[in-house]
Amino acid sequence: MTLTATPPRTRAAHALRPPRRRLRYAGTVAVFLLPSLIPLVLFTLVPMAGSLWVSLHEWNLIEPMRWVGLDNYGEVLADPKTRAAFLHTLYFIAGYLPLVYAGGLGLAMLLNRAMGGRNLFRAIYFLPVITSWVVVALMWKWLLNPASGIVNWALGLLGVEGPGWWTDPTWAMPSIILASAWKDLGFVMIILLAGLQAIPNEYHEAARVDGASAWQRFRRITLPLLSPSTFFVVVISLINGFQVFDQVHVMTGGGPGGATEVVVEQVYRLTFQYGRAGAASALSWLLFAVVLLVTLIQVRVQRRWVNYGY
């Protein structure tokens, strides 16, 4: 994603205005800004501060809070469940990200060229994106039903005995990954399509004249020039991947046997099942720290591989 640099400050410009007009100008700015600033402060910034405060307490949402300092952080860090939750989350990302990027890129390249029904196909591939996770999770839970699901029936036709999918600890996470990649493919496709359309045709023409093969053109022109879109997709997918929850909660609820217990599922459980709001807040700040760190690393590393100038 390109962040346009903020225009230079023009403080001097409006300092020159007469006081009454300056006041009126300040009023104008306030009228434009406050409708979003007030809710942002009330429902995002205040809760952020509140969450830090809660994380320093032992609290079951009902009785008064009890100050425990950094104990919650220590406890959460030492808890083997935390380690497991992060490992499960990483497992999800490691499966999901390559699948969704490769699939989205393939689709974007196919649908970028003029072809009949292109808009219809784009709409079809986008359909799962606009569908609620609850619906998608229910559909896939049912398609992947070990006994009566159509996927195992089809595998049976091929002489393969299908696995237990979400009822089997080994296959539960792959089931969730599969459903997630299927749902988000269309989103990645749209972003990459927009990126492909920004690549001037002349580059490919010139390379073709010079005798570059299709693979060489893809490798040396398309991929490098697509790197800003790739960067955006990877950043967004990683942020979303670390926060994976809806599909897990509906498809497996963290099971079977804790095999799909991801970080947010753990936060949810700590808060609403075990009444440990403080520990849950500490864990979510730990998650935030990891997401922020990973995003910052990406922003730093991008200079090496993201190519903004054409």
Next chain:
Amino acid sequence: MASRFPVSKALKYLLVVGGALVMLFPFAWAVITSITPGGSVLAGPPDFTPEGANLGAYGKLLEVTPFWRILLNSVWIGAASTILQLVTSAMAAYAFARLPFPGRGALFAVYLATLMVPLQVLIVPLFIEMRTFNLIDTYFAVLAPTIASAFGVFLLRQAIAQVPKEFDEAAVLDGAGHFRIFALIVVPLIRPALATFAIFGFMASWNSYLWPLVIIKSPEFMTLPLGLAELHGRFTTEWNVVMAGSVVSVVPILILYLFAQKHVIASVAQSGLK
């Protein structure tokens, strides 16, 4: 050039059509299941023309849940959330793009930073906030976190930045103030971005699960995802009822998307996400 050969062209079509079938299949299968009587669909060859197909599951859906109420809740919360976000984000975006003020860059950075905060970090304190104001189990509580959108401010600011300044300047010469410039010039010119954001905003609200799950207790305030998840809990064996609910929940957002589709790619392309 390989792609001029009809063989590779056919291969392309095969891939695209095959992929589209994989995308559509679960939806088609959900529709078929929803009209298959009996509900629990047993293993065996999929029956695309189920015997005695009927709309019984849809009737049952109306019987066992306050379905119209839930649907209406989702529609009006989605609409309210989308309109509020469009208004607040477009106005803030105008301020960030066109109204220089001290600290503007820093404030914009704060907006962007909130994009990275996972909802889960905010859930508990938001819950407490709502409880303090006695708002648990109310429509307002569901709406509150969606009134302002940092993503929307970011997206729309990029769009406004691309509106030539000469347009505003001409309007200023005609005596227009910022409010008229905003309403009569900028808003009409950024319609594609507004349409895209409207889809993303409505989608987020329509599909939102975790926050309503936490804040809503009574069935009369439920939204569709909650209703469906609950339906699934109660009718695990009657998949036709569950799928009927799923089918009904997809239709409204699909209609909205089809209306706005042509704007989406154009707007993603010019929003700076190149």
